[in-house]
Amino acid sequence: xxDVEQSxxxxxxxxxxxxxxxxxxxxxxxxxxxxxxxxxAGLQLLTYIFSNMDMKQDQRxxxxxxxxxxxxxxxxxxxxxxxxxxxxxAESIESNTGKLIFGQGTTLQVKP
Amino acid sequence: xxxxxxxxxxxxxKTGKRIMLECSQTKGHDRMYWYRQDxxxxxxxxxxxxxxxxxxxxxxxxxxxxxxxxxAKFSLSLESAIPNQTALYxxxxxxxxxxxxxxxxxxxxxxx
Numbered sequence: 001x002x003d004v005e006q007s008x009x010x011x012x013x014x015x016x017x018x019x020x021x022x023x024x025x026x027x028x029x030x031x032x033x034x035x036x037x038x039x040x041a042g043l044q045l046l047t048y049i050f051s052n053m054d055m056k057q058d059q060r061x062x063x064x065x066x067x068x069x070x071x072x073x074x075x076x077x078x079x080x081x082x083x084x085x086x087x088x089x090a091e092s093i094e095s096n097t098g099k100l101i102f103g104q105g106t107t108l109q110v111k112p
Numbered sequence: 113x114x115x116x117x118x119x120x121x122x123x124x125x126k127t128g129k130r131i132m133l134e135c136s137q138t139k140g141h142d143r144m145y146w147y148r149q150d151x152x153x154x155x156x157x158x159x160x161x162x163x164x165x166x167x168x169x170x171x172x173x174x175x176x177x178x179x180x181x182x183x184a185k186f187s188l189s190l191e192s193a194i195p196n197q198t199a200l201y202x203x204x205x206x207x208x209x210x211x212x213x214x215x216x217x218x219x220x221x222x223x224x
């Protein structure tokens with residue numbers, strides 16, 4: 001079945017770059033998403049990429065997609081303490097339903 | 113005001129009780145979803161709906177039921193709550209096609 005995998009924890013120093021990785025199994029994915037969850041809050045959409053793209057940049061965020069290896073990454077430049085949160089990747093597996101499969105979430109800890 | 117509102121935000125109850133979680137939205141989206149989040153497991157889909165009175169099972173629907181009587185509202189019920197239903201529950205909405213899903217702030221449910 002469909003599966004999305006993420007490492008559970010990443011720790012970086014303030015000002016460094018963070019790279020959060022995600023692998024997925026379904027080659028028919030149409031869109032891949034990154035969501036951010038701050039403590040006590042819901043999931044906030046950060047960015048998303050269509051499966052025929054290799055890269056998308058949005059201010060401090062860069063998404064890289066390697067379809068051959070089914071690997072997705074989110075790079076956060078100049079990481080700030082406010083970036084501390086759980087980051088979820090998700091893939092859209094059925095274009096006519098919009099259903100998403102989520103990874104387990106990566107907790108990003110930013111140290112001052 | 114939030115576009116996707118969940119009530120209550122927190123609930124503690126006892127085994128065997130009937131619980132209803134409410135979700136309402138002002139986004140005008142047809143698609144609505146209920147997920148549960150458990151530590152280390154990401155989000156898992158319980159039920160989803162594409163229109164009024166349309167109900168579809170997700171991957172973990174056992175022990176839950178839903179109702180979609182209006183476009184703006186999607187309620188989740190636990191007919192007889194059990195402790196392993198203790199989790200964080202999220203409602204999400206989605207427009208047509210592969211538009212991103214938009215999440216409420218969640219309901220933290222504890223079953224004693």
